[in-house]
Amino acid sequence: MAARKESESQRTTVQKKSEREVVVTRTFDAPARLVFEAWSKPEFFKKWWVPRSMGMTLRSCELDVRPGGKYRLVFGDDPANPMAFFGEYLEVVPNKRIVWTNEESGDAGSVTTVTFEERDGKTLLVLSELYPTKEALDAAGTGAQEAMHETFGQLDELLAELSAR
Amino acid sequence: MSTANSSILNHMVQRFPTHFNASFAALADATRRGVLDQLARGDASITDLADKFEMTLTGMKKHVGVLELAGLVTTEKVGRVRTCRIGPCRLEEEMEWITRYRQVWDARFEALDGVIDELKRQEKARGRKKRK
Numbered sequence: 001m002a003a004r005k006e007s008e009s010q011r012t013t014v015q016k017k018s019e020r021e022v023v024v025t026r027t028f029d030a031p032a033r034l035v036f037e038a039w040s041k042p043e044f045f046k047k048w049w050v051p052r053s054m055g056m057t058l059r060s061c062e063l064d065v066r067p068g069g070k071y072r073l074v075f076g077d078d079p080a081n082p083m084a085f086f087g088e089y090l091e092v093v094p095n096k097r098i099v100w101t102n103e104e105s106g107d108a109g110s111v112t113t114v115t116f117e118e119r120d121g122k123t124l125l126v127l128s129e130l131y132p133t134k135e136a137l138d139a140a141g142t143g144a145q146e147a148m149h150e151t152f153g154q155l156d157e158l159l160a161e162l163s164a165r
Numbered sequence: 166m167s168t169a170n171s172s173i174l175n176h177m178v179q180r181f182p183t184h185f186n187a188s189f190a191a192l193a194d195a196t197r198r199g200v201l202d203q204l205a206r207g208d209a210s211i212t213d214l215a216d217k218f219e220m221t222l223t224g225m226k227k228h229v230g231v232l233e234l235a236g237l238v239t240t241e242k243v244g245r246v247r248t249c250r251i252g253p254c255r256l257e258e259e260m261e262w263i264t265r266y267r268q269v270w271d272a273r274f275e276a277l278d279g280v281i282d283e284l285k286r287q288e289k290a291r292g293r294k295k296r297k
Contacts, residue, residue, distance in 0.1 A: 051276035
């Protein structure tokens with residue numbers, strides 16, 4: 001892969017808008033229709049949603065990206081012990097906006113809104129996660145994401161081991 | 166890593182300007198850092214702290230006041246004793262939460278760049294075929 005020049009605008013930014021809302025932004029060097037395609041077609045979505053560095057295996061990925069459509073992502077190496085993430089698409093505006101619910105944690109589920117804004121052939125992506133309560137947001141930092149954090153930790157350890165050789 | 170951290174910091178500074186300035190000012194003083202360290206181990210009265218840091222009561226009250234303004238310490242007066250404890254402003258936890266969140270999305274978006282590049286190539290190839 002060619003080295004990518006990381007410009008200021010291309011960086012991922014994370015901002016807490018309130019006790020219940022987090023906003024992530026990132027610019028992609030492509031028109032909005034391609035960024036939307038990568039989010040809405042399972043064959044592309046599954047190639048990036050769980051990057052290798054997360055160390056998780058995506059076993060199945062069903063996305064029915066239209067208003068009222070459902071999605072279901074199943075993770076885990078052990079088929080007897082799967083971990084599923086699922087919900088419903090509330091709003092879908094092609095090439096512009098997708099809104100979905102995250103229902104795996106029951107009532108404490110968040111609603112995710114992602115918008116694609118094209119400017120000069122580039123696309124500014126703004127993703128907002130709105131949690132029902134402050135506690136649910138705090139838990140999102142220590143729950144599901146902790147697993148990923150642990151994975152990064154494992155990777156760090158592995159890299160340290162390798163470089164110590 | 167340091168660029169990532171400073172960009173998080175920038176965003177947080179934009180989000181919490183007063184909060185951050187107060188916190189940094191509060192932490193700029195060695196005695197106040199010592200007081201925080203002490204309170205992290207357990208609650209203490211102003212008198213305890215003044216003794217511990219060999220300082221007058223008035224001097225310690227001033228330091229605690231600065232820490233209190235920054236949300237790093239809370240105090241409660243019961244009878245004649247003012248008890249100090251670690252406050253609600255958990256700077257490090259907040260930073261850690263955001264860092265973790267960012268790591269997840271950053272990793273995803275880097276992979277997404279790859280997928281988008283692939284889609285661009287496919288689109289270009291289709292465009293060439295159509296023109297032929």
